[in-house]
Amino acid sequence: MPSETRSTCPYCGVGCGVIIESDGAQITGVRGDPEHPANFGRLCSKGSTLHLTAAAPITRHDRLLHPMLRARRGDALQRTDWDTALDTTARQFARVIRAHGPDAVGFYVSGQLLTEDYYVFNKLAKGLVGTNNIDTNSRLCMSSAVAGYKLTLGADAPPCSYEDVEQADCLFIVGSNAAWAHPVLFRRIEQAKAMRPDMKIIVCDPRRTDTAGLADLFLPIQPGTDVMLFHGLLHIMLWEGWTQPDWIARHTSGFDALKARVRECTPEAVAQACGIPAADLLTAARWFATSPSTLSLYCQGLNQSASGTAKNAALINLHLATAQIGRAGCGPFSLTGQPNAMGGREVGGLANLLSAHRDLANPQHRAEVAALWGVPSVPDKPGRTAVEMFQAAADGEIRALWIACTNPAQSMPDQATVRRALERAEFVVLQEAFATTATADFADLLLPATSWGEKDGTVTNSERRISRVRPAVPAPGQARHDWAIAVDVARRLERLLPSRAGAVPSLFPYASPESVWLEHRESTRGRDLDITGLGYALLDRRPEQWPMPEGAAAGRARLYEDGVFPTADGRARFADVAWQPLAEPRESRYPFSLTTGRLRDQWHGMSRTGTLGRLFGHVPEPSVQMHPQDMARTGLGEGDLVHLTSRRGSIVVPVQASDELGLGQAFMGMHWGGEFLGGVSSTGHRLAGVNAITTSAFCPSSKQPELKHAAVKIMKAELPWQLLAMAWLPPEQALAARTALRQLMERFPFATCVPFGRERSGVLFRAAAYEPASLGLLSQLETLLGMAGDQGVRYADPRRGQHRAVRLVRQGAQSRLEAFLLAGDTRSQAWIRALLQDELDARSYGRLLLAPGAKPPVAIAPRGRQVCGCLDVSEPAIQRNLASCQGTPEERLAQLQQDLRCGTQCGSCVPELKRLVRAQIPISPEVMSHS
The missing domain is CATH 2.40.40.20 (Barwin-like endoglucanases)
Known part of the structure; x- marks a missing residue:
């Protein structure tokens, strides 16, 4: 019987509500939830294809369905049972802890875990094991935002809501390509601009992104100069009298030191450092300070920096100096990168935090958490953060690693160090839903976890809104929930490490995600993020923002409306931060x-x-x-x-x-x-x-x-021998082929392997080398792509390094090219690739497919790059249509969408459509900014 389940998208921090359609054990469709206040039914290109990425997990080659264990390093992973896997994990961690102490183990988890998962891992590390060596990949995206909020406002609490976008008179978007990173929120920005054309939008970014296409003013600053820009804006605001001295005096401290700091940041000095006109600096300062309400939206451009905290704090300084905070349509709004990085911060799931926004360095906070958990103490030594953790493992100081729902062998910087860490660690356990991540190659044990559509719990989005994540289908194979896996190992460790367990029967008495959540809820009582008025029953009816203490009718949409901040004296603090150059400046050798x-x-x-x-x-x-x-x-x-x-x-x-x-x-x-x-x-x-x-x-x-x-x-790169191979394959065969081709990529100085195709499953493999590949290696490629033996027709000239193979299939009166391999001379790749991808009749091309450098008897134009993913509309098709459109930019865009329907579904491509419209007609940016 078909059914529908309300849940939340597992991608970015917008936190869109989704409705999952399922039929038994299979997810069959997904659509946006029109009642969810984060998206009101909208989904982006990623969210709208969730059902396709979740298809048939029980038969998918890439899903991890059973625990897998290596007997010894270098051996292949072998299937094992859950008891063996859990016992092995507990035994190995206990061995390391007894021999080298609790700080010899590390936990690296993910901003894509649910809040309940996070809570259990945090308690396992800090409460049971006795180490603060637990960090998340949120360290790579949100920790500077956390530090910036705490330094200035006193707590890690974004003060704004999405509805402020509609109420702002000026939007300052800095270090964020929201058009791509937060597409559904960007649709809301576009709509707000269309409804209120007088709204000013400033975009600051080294790249002229699609987000910048909406700007009334674009500031293409040099990388790393954000703090200088913000100080320059404040200098102008002070000079022009655009600050709010009375509000500053009542609600802040530290302004005099900051005024002295920015005295030398003159428009001329800032313009030279940032690489922008001084006149644009003046315009930005005026719009920011004098608009009735100014809202800043910022993300990784500020956060992922060796000066990340300073960048965040310097931007918040501008809001404090102009009283642009605590009112509708204004405030510093950090856009969360991952779906539950906020939830992880709420439970203290970083190496320097404790539950409910408590600080590890605060003895009272440590005592409160220890009492809540029923343990003698919480360790006071700061834990290793993400980069530090892998450096410590590479140095032999951390000997066992537990990695959950993240892929450090892809996402961490300085991969040479990360991979050395994974190789040197004595025991690496990876808890994952997918068996094909790069980190899986280094794991001694793989634990199969549930994924989107199977999980049960809660997440918190960028605007502090807690939403339910509900399972639509059963867990596939032997996959288990992340929190449950951690609980099972923790109970075993309690027997192996009895000194930390205390007198209670277990620190982990949880039987459901709700039982975990209730303990987390109690930890927030009286804190800035108090959620004691919330429960699963209410969240099942509607998502809510925190804080929502017991007795409240609803969560709070906006913080600091009374001008009181969660600091010792109730005042916000100006941050006297200095501009620092990039950690790695350009120079002659690296220009x-x-x-x-x-x-x-x-x-x-x-x-x-x-x-x-x-x-x-x-x-x-x-x-x-x-x-x-x-x-x-x-x-x-x-x-x-x-x-x-x-x-x-x-x-x-x-x-x-x-x-x-x-x-x-x-x-x-x-x-x-x-x-x-x-x-x-x-x-x-x-x-x-x-x-x-x-x-x-x-x-x-x-x-x-x-x-x-x-x-x-x-x-x-002088790599004269090149290869391109493409094939249509059945879905499972395509997945298996890509997994096998990953191993072959290591045989070439350059190689890439990616899927392609809309309705069918295609595999593309491209490589280059100094010398031709061996016949054996080419034969392996042919086999993987369905061209081996009688399945393919081939031409080879080993002396010249030429090798070509094709697989043709008769379909009625036509002939279809199903696979090809071009090695050596790849000049004809464009038309042969178009022949395959567009599934054109190949009867007329015959032996030309095997002839190096051959040209087709009839010209075949490559279809061109896709712009609209929902409706598969290409850039050449859009340009042809625009060539015949007339009128204003708005009219041309409307005609384009009416004719080709591009941009009429998820809307992710609308910014690029506007850019293509602008490219067709030479008009001023001022005119186009209202399109």
């Missing part, structure tokens, strides 16, 4: 600034989105982007392979021209890890995607690494 960031249709390490070919339509393969003038100056052409090199490593990747970047800058998607981009160095070391390049230098306050910037050099 480019590399920025990493999100792609529109992908999520993190792509363990989920990377299984779906249609989500690769917009960005089909990894590349590094450069300014066209930089490419011309260095002799690079579109698609050339380059060595992208930093002080930590080097990878080979194609280069792509982009005028979104400034001179001397480069950009690469953060998602491209070793699962999709492989290769080996000249010394034979395995390369590990974009984070082989990034730096682990971190902010001294927040310990968040500077993932947003690395100094790099970019040089052409």
Whole structure:
């Protein structure tokens, strides 16, 4: 019987409500929940395809369905039972703790866990084991926001709500490409601008992103100069008399020191440091300070920095100086990166925090948590944060690692150190839903966890709104909930570590996620995030914002309306922070600034989105982007392979021209890890995607690494022998082929393997080398892609390094190209690829498919890059349509959407459609800003 289940999207921090459609054990569809206040029914390209990434988990090659154990390092993983897996985990951790102390183990968990999962892991580490060595991948995205809020406002509490977007008179979007990273919220921004054209939008970013396309004023500052920009804005506000002295005197402290700090930040000095006109600086200051309400939206551009805390605090200074806080439509609003990074912060799931926003350094807070948990004490020594934890493991100080729902072998910076840590640790347990992540290659034990559509609990979004996550289908195979796995191991450890367990029968008496949540709720009583007025029964009816103490009728939409802050004296504190240069400035040997960031249709390490070919339509393969003038100056052409090199490593990747970047800058998607981009160095070391390049230098306050910037050099890679292979395969065979091809990627200096296809499952494998690949290796590729033996027709000339194979299938009167491999001479790849991807009749091409450099008798135009993922509309089709459109930009966009329907479903492509409209007609930015 078909059924519907209300739940929450597992991607970004917007926290969209979804309705899951299911039929027995299978998820069959998903749509936005029109009653959820975070999205009112909207979903982005990722959320709207959730049902496709969750299809048939019991038969999927990539799902981890059983515990898997290695007898010894180097052995293959073998299936085992749960008792053996849990006993092994407890025994190994107890062994290390007895021999080397509790700080010799580390827990690295995820901002995608549920709050209940987080709570149990936190209690396991700090309450039972007695170590604060528990951190989450939220350290990589949100810890600077946490530190910035605490430094200035006194608590990690975003004071705003999404409804403030509609009520703001000025939006200051800085360090956030919300159009791609938070698409549903950006739809709301677009709608607010359309309803109130007089609203001013300022976008500050080194790249001219799709978010910048909506701006009335764009500030393309140089990387790392945010603090100088904010100090410059405050200097102007003081000079012009745009601050609010009375409000400052009543509600803040520390302003005099900050005034002295910004005295030297003159418009001329700031303009030179930031690389923007002084006039634009003045305009931004005026709009920010004099608008009736100004709302700042910010994300990883501020957070992922060695000065992340200073950047966050300097921006909040502007709100305090102008009293732009505690009212409708204004305030500093940090956009959360992951679906439950907020929930993790609420339970104290970071190495320096305790439950309910308590501080580890505070003896009273430690005593409160110890009493709540029934343990003698909570350790006072700060735990290792993410970067520190893996460095300690690489140095042999941490000997056992428990990793849950995250992929550090893809997402952490300085992959050489991370992989050395995973190899050196005596025991690595990985708790995951997917068996194909890069970290799984290093694990001694894999524990199968439930995933979206199977989990039960709660999450908290960017606006402090707690939503229920409900299961629509049973757990597949032997997968178990994350909190339950942690409880099972904890109970075993209680028997092995009785000195920490105390007198109670168990510190972990939980029988359900709700029983965990109730204990977490009690820990918040009297705190700034008090949720004692909430329960599962209420949350099942509607999501609610915190705080909502016992007796309250509803959660609080906006904080600090009374001008009282959670500090010792009730006053907000101005932060006297200095501008610091980048951790790794550009110099002659490394002359480019590399920025990493999100792609529109992908999520993190792509363990989920990377299984779906249609989500690769917009960005089909990894590349590094450069300014066209930089490419011309260095002799690079579109698609050339380059060595992208930093002080930590080097990878080979194609280069792509982009005028979104400034001179001397480069950009690469953060998602491209070793699962999709492989290769080996000249010394034979395995390369590990974009984070082989990034730096682990971190902010001294927040310990968040500077993932947003690395100094790099970019040089052409001379790899004369190249290969491209593509094939349509049955879905399970395609998954299995990609897993096997991952191993073959290590045989080439450059290789990439990605899915493609909308209705069918396709696999693309591209490689390059100094010398032709062996016949045996080419035969392996043919076998994996269904062209072995009689299945394919081939041509080979080993002396010239040429090898070509195709698989053709008769369909009625037509012939379809189902697979091809071009090695050596790949000049004909464009038309052959179009022949396969567009499923054109191949009868007329015959032997030309096997002839190196052959041209087709009838021109075949490649279909072009996909812009609209929902309706599969390509950029050439959009440009052809726009060529015949007339009228204003708004009228042309409306005509385009009426004719091709692009941008009429999830809307993720609307910013790019507007950019294509602007490119068709030369009009002023002022006019286009209202489109």
